[in-house]
Amino acid sequence: MHADEPHAGGHRGACWKKAELVMRAPSRQLRDPLSNDKLQLNPDSDSARLTGFVKFHKFMAGERAQGMGVFHLEEETFRHSCRQFICHSRALDDGWSWEEVEGSDEGYMKKSILGVGRTAPPPALDWCSRPGEDMDTRPWTEQVLEDEDEDEEQVGGDKETSSVIRYEYHVLYSCSYQTPVLYFRASTLDGRSLSLEKMWDNVHPNYRQRLLQGPWDTITQQEHPLIGQPFFVLHPCRTQEFMRPVLAAASAENRSLNYIVSWLSSVGPVVGLSVPLSYASVALQATEAPK
């Protein structure tokens, strides 16, 4: 057996527990429109899966003598890659951080950025034009603080704030697909989420074309499994498929790469997330100082 196995097996055990939870709570279950046969292993038998994995691993090992031929991502590797990623991010100060979920050992990688863009509807509080609204601003304007309006030390109003958009990107690990999953959303500064189309209005047109092709046709709206808020998700069912050539090429050339870097740099730009080139060096540094 492979040296990794006890560790990996133990880890997978933890994953299955999670998978059961997922089954009991259907709202949190990842739906699977395009099931990839290779991934649909029988959940009833851990051991079958394990042997399947080992066989696959051996097959890959046989194929590429010294290569690291496993194309899926262990959770431990995921965390390790994230750590490297965040480490480099700190150096760049580009905002990635690791968020622990309170009361569990789970966590996710997170980044939020702000941009000035086009938000469609004007600010929500438009009192007079909305007859259904039973609120009236006058008592405030009368009552409030005559000092405020004559505060001459205040710089005049920020007209731009309403068009500032906050993009949030969360990278989670999917046990069932053994890949990273990208959760994302965009909202205005008052916390209102934008629709997918609105969000894409602000994505570069070159990338917008890509949205019509795989894997972008697998975006769904889901609850974030760890914080329970609605997010858009790039469904992981196709991740393996488009990552395989990258990983295969890397292992063929016997060069290590950071899964997160390669994956994020291919999916990020389409949702307005750029991954600076310098991240490519993360993998190189990692090879120099592994274990």
Added chain:
Amino acid sequence: MALLTVTMNLLVLYAVKKERTLHTVGNLYIVSLSVADLLVGLTVMPLNLVYLLEDEWNLGHIVCQFWLVMDYVASTASIFSMFILCLDRYRSVHQPLRYLKYRTRGRASVMIAGAWLLSMMWIIPILGWRVFSEASPKPETENNCDTDFRFVTWFKVLAAVVNFYVPSLLMLWFYKQIYMAVRRHYRRRDNINKTIRTDQKLDSANAVTLKQSWQRFCVQSKQCIHSLRVRKERKAAKQLGFIIAAFMVCWIPYFVTFMVMAFCKTCIHHDLHMFTIWLGYFNSTLNPFIYPLCNDNFKRIFKRILHIHLKPGLDLVLEEVRMAAGRTEKDSANQKLQFAPFCSALEAGFWHQLTQKKLNDYRLDESPKNIKGYYYNGDPAGLPTRLTLEFSAFDATGPTPARCCPAPGTLYNMNTLEAFKSCDKKALLEKEANEIWEAVQSETALENPSLLNTFILLTFADLKKYHFYYWFCFPALCFTEGIQVLEQPVTMEEKFSPKQISALQGAYDDLCNENETTAIPYFLMKYTEEAVLVSSLQNWNTFFQGQKKVTVGLYDPCTLPQHPGWPLRNLLVLIARKWGSLLDAVEVLCFRDQTLQGKRSIQHSIIFQVKLPELSLSAECPKSVGWEKNQKSAMGPRMVNLSECMDPKRLAESSVDLNLKLMRWRLVPSLDLEKVVSTKCLLLGAGTLGCNVARTLMGWGVRHITFVDNAKISYSNPVRQPLYEFEDCLSGGKPKALAAVERLKKIFPGVSAEGYNMSIPMPGHPVNFSEETMEQARRDVEKLEELVSAHDVLFLLMDTRESRWLPTVIAASQRKLVVNAALGFDTFVVMRHGLKKQKIVEPEGSTPSSASSASTSSSSSTPAGPAQAPGASLFSNIPGHRLGCYFCNDVVAPGDSTRDRTLDQQCTVSRPGLAMIAGALAVELMVSILQHPEGGYAVASSSDDRMNEPPTSLGLAPHQIRGFLSRFDNVLPASLAFDKCTACSAIVLDNYEREGFQFLSKVFNSSHSFLEDLTGLTLLHQETQAAEIWDMSDDESI
């Protein structure tokens, strides 16, 4: 005068060009007018002046021609411009809405161009008079300059009429109309005001509810806007009146003399003539004065322009003095330091967390809660100075994100909107300000500087609507007279050497490391050419040791190049309070630390010097400000509607929509999902098939589903009928149609479903037992007709053959698409009925082969009806309107099929999976048909078409799908409509349309033979019988 004309008109043009607010369509006309007046002032007046002074023309023929052309063209253009301006105003007042659409920049330009072209026409007679009328004499003298047609009476009269009299008369009329319209507005406003006043009395008498007061407010504000508009209009009319008066006074004399001179050359004295000409020119001088006088916008902008360019020679000295005074006042205001206020930035997660807290922890507790926000100093330019609250904000002791400064806050979450509104904001602010003041005085602020950056958040969460009302306050203590800037802000790059900058960066990082943090809100700083020292705020005394001029650093969230962010305000108060008396000046470094593409930069930080005012020595808390303005820059709360991302129903809807959109994106652009989603489906039968069809329709996002069924749910149903549960069977069972609707709404609240618990009258099931049963049947038929007409697609999902007859007839008559599904034990048929052409066109006569196919089927007729040999696929390319219906392939009329049957024959006993397969196929067939450009008229695809190019984006559009579960096989037959069909043949439809219920009741009440006789089936039977006998005898003979 010429000079004045030129300057004033230039000023008008300059103002319009410079000021965006003046870029309106109306001002285009003013521009045109000004250009004309400018030409008059620039060329005509000086030349005329020269002519007048020298008394003879010494400038040569060409200049003379030029002058004349300019004179006539510019003056006319001026008049015409005024005319179209008047026309524009008339139309804006008279038919405001209609004209608004018409009043585009392009149209205005065309009008103006037209006016100018018309004026240009003058060139022709002036330059070309001699060419056209050689007969006219040539009294040309060398030193005279006048037009060649000055002696031609008819031309002069014509010119004067076209040029002046017609426009001026029209203008007068327009002006009168405008005046009348404005007066009408004015009167109406008066009336409305009166009614409002009475309203108010009524309100004060009663207890004024919130709603009433709101409505009143709305009405009043509308009034206010309205009256503003009226006032504007009145002003416009007044302005026009001025212009007209000036215009008349200036031009009438000239044109009168012009006319007189046309008839009598010597009647008018030369000087008088000259005077009238100059009076005309004077109009051009006057025009630019009239606009600024009447238009506030122009006035304001004129003042500003004059203020910038001190234009001498204008008698605006008084104005100038006032301007200058204003300017110095403003400049001195600029010397005061201004701060960029915080702008609240809330993550969506904050509201989710607040909702959780409110539901689980706070409940009705309104007491203040500690929360936490943070601010960041690495934003790229252009972003607002933000204080961010995340979902982690409720963990006041939790970690702050890296490189951010924490800001402790207090949350006041109110239980009611009333409490939110009536909450004393001033008191809240004062309380918080006092705490800051306390921290300043007690020196706790030195140890914990984040106490200077506290905030208040007042909220009300309407968790029914998911509306969140909130108002932030970032309390700031104020110096009464502001803070004087000694040295204007410059970037650090300008002031510091690269060496100093990198030294500062290093020193700051060291200080961070020392404090085991990644951001420090305030720090002290000393620098020389060589080195930079920084230290924590609490080390002030030891660090500065009585320096008169000190430098403090501030972690600055602002990105403006001229202003510091809000956190500086309370720091300066702190410094003034502690060390103000010892200091001459304070240098402030607004530390901004940005990393762009891996390169860190603090060069864009700004530095300036201020002089701190004396803070009164009393221990009293200074005045404070800080409530945030709302999105409209007004003092007021904000509201965010999060129903889209928090209301589970809305979430379900948007998720379903998104999934469908993704399907479309994948099949772009051919899949017309809208067509599917908006289709209204009527499901007759809510049993096994009905349940499965409904679920598949929901999967396609169909929102409008109606059930008709008369059965109740029995114990055997739930296992096969996925919309029902065991509970639904208890105490007699719920009506299926209603229970199905209930369940659909539970599955997806966005669905608009209805259920009708009613039976469908059937042929061979008499309804004439009593008046009452007849009446009931009539009502049922009417209801069914109504339902069919209100839907787009009919699904026939009943378990008997005869119950499908009436809906088939009604749908065929109303030209609705029918999808029919029927089950045998292990066979099924899913088919669309042929859709008759819109105009009643009889199906073409049955071909011999259709008759033969019908006859083959007669031998294999089963209780479930449909098991027909797939021989009909012999036909290909049958268009939709010639396709058959469910009954076309039968040679017996529907009758009571449950009579004389054993129980297992009466119920549909079928393999359990069959209903799911057939139900799903029925919906998919409908969707494919809808995707076909011809819809129900689509040519039927057959099994043979499987290799061909599919007719729709989803594939084939078959007529029937017949499935054989035993073989796990489907075939796609297609068959023609049968002219003797008992349901869709012309004669049946004709009878139904003509006699209505009377005909139907005959069908219900009689036996099979009525329909068979009617359609000629009986005859066909007889013929067939005869043929069979004939054939048989033949065979026998062999």
